[in-house]
Amino acid sequence: xxxxxxxxxLHNADLAMYQAKAEGRARYELYxxxxxxxTRERLDLQADLRTAGARQELSLRYQPVxxxxxxxxxxxxxxxxxxxxxxxxxxxxxxxxxxxxxxLIVPMGQWILREACRQARVWQSESxxxxxxxxSVNLSAGQFERDALAGEVATIVRxxxxxxxxxxxxxxxxxLMRDDPRMLDRLEALKAIGVRLAIDxxxxxxxxxxxxxxxxxxxxxxxxxxxxxxxxxxxxxxIIRAVAGxxxxxxxxxxxxxxxxxxxxxxxxxxxxxxxQGYFFARPxxxxxxxxxxxxxxxxxxxxTPSWLG
Ligand code: G
Ligand code: MN
Numbered sequence: 001x002x003x004x005x006x007x008x009x010l011h012n013a014d015l016a017m018y019q020a021k022a023e024g025r026a027r028y029e030l031y032x033x034x035x036x037x038x039t040r041e042r043l044d045l046q047a048d049l050r051t052a053g054a055r056q057e058l059s060l061r062y063q064p065v066x067x068x069x070x071x072x073x074x075x076x077x078x079x080x081x082x083x084x085x086x087x088x089x090x091x092x093x094x095x096x097x098x099x100x101x102x103x104l105i106v107p108m109g110q111w112i113l114r115e116a117c118r119q120a121r122v123w124q125s126e127s128x129x130x131x132x133x134x135x136s137v138n139l140s141a142g143q144f145e146r147d148a149l150a151g152e153v154a155t156i157v158r159x160x161x162x163x164x165x166x167x168x169x170x171x172x173x174x175x176l177m178r179d180d181p182r183m184l185d186r187l188e189a190l191k192a193i194g195v196r197l198a199i200d201x202x203x204x205x206x207x208x209x210x211x212x213x214x215x216x217x218x219x220x221x222x223x224x225x226x227x228x229x230x231x232x233x234x235x236x237x238x239i240i241r242a243v244a245g246x247x248x249x250x251x252x253x254x255x256x257x258x259x260x261x262x263x264x265x266x267x268x269x270x271x272x273x274x275x276x277q278g279y280f281f282a283r284p285x286x287x288x289x290x291x292x293x294x295x296x297x298x299x300x301x302x303x304x305t306p307s308w309l310g
Pocket of ligand 1: 091200201260
């Protein structure tokens with residue numbers, strides 16, 4: 001009810017537009033009062049994200065990936081975290097989408113990559129134990145689909161002095177399944193730098209097993225939604241066994257994500273997965289805690305199974 005000022009009408013139209021965009025582009029949305037709360041929050045968060053870097057609210061956490069045979073760490077995945085002054089710790093899922101809408105993903109993605117490479121280089125120069133460690137960095141759709149990406153990755157690798165084979169880039173299955181004629185070129189350009197490539201969140205979309213043999217990837221990360229069911233010999237177990245079998249014949253390493261229990265670990269190992277990542281082994285930690293964490297995971301016990309595994 002009541003009459004609205006022109007500014008208010010325009011503002012509400014804006015909110016409706018943002019709502020429409022949030023639901024997918026090329027659609028319309030009528031303004032209604034209830035709309036504004038969620039959309040307003042979204043706009044606020046987007047505005048905050050622009051200054052998050054300058055406020056030093058972004059940081060990286062690292063989560064170990066271990067071999068399932070001997071539980072020794074081989075890799076750490078860099079995970080960006082945003083410590084928002086009011087909302088507390090936000091995870092990538094809470095804000096990567098926002099950053100893609102505004103294009104902020106480009107500078108933020110470069111910062112994440114550079115910081116992870118710099119840190120990996122520091123670890124490697126600090127101890128010989130850390131030398132073989134691989135650091136794995138996630139690329140979002142918006143980053144992967146930019147033509148400039150490979151050039152930027154090459155620059156960052158060169159400037160930080162990290163050996164390219166120590167860097168792995170994770171691209172989600174959903175992005176790799178898009179109908180993009182340049183997909184293979186993009187992957188080949190990254191491979192040419194000498195970095196490793198991983199398919200992230202494998203098993204969530206419709207990636208066919210046959211696509212595995214035409215993609216130049218080194219690693220396949222099985223999504224935690226598949227890993228969840230694996231403790232009780234389900235269809236998921238059969239899928240994982242098939243995936244691991246094929247990957248092995250193609251020389252692709254298989255990492256199971258979201259391992260939370262010993263039962264899952266045992267089943268995943270039996271199903272032929274090479275590596276695991278998840279709360280059962282370790283949560284993501286800040287950089288200064290990584291060396292100690294890796295040592296406790298048995299970095300120096302390369303052959304035996306740690307006693308705590310029983
Ligand atoms: O999409 P990607 O696999 O890169 O996402 C990694 C996310 O998964 C991080 O936010 C990380 O904290 C979370 N994560 C890591 N290990 C586990 C786990 O064992 N269980 C669950 N539920 N989440 C996990
Ligand atoms: Mn990942």
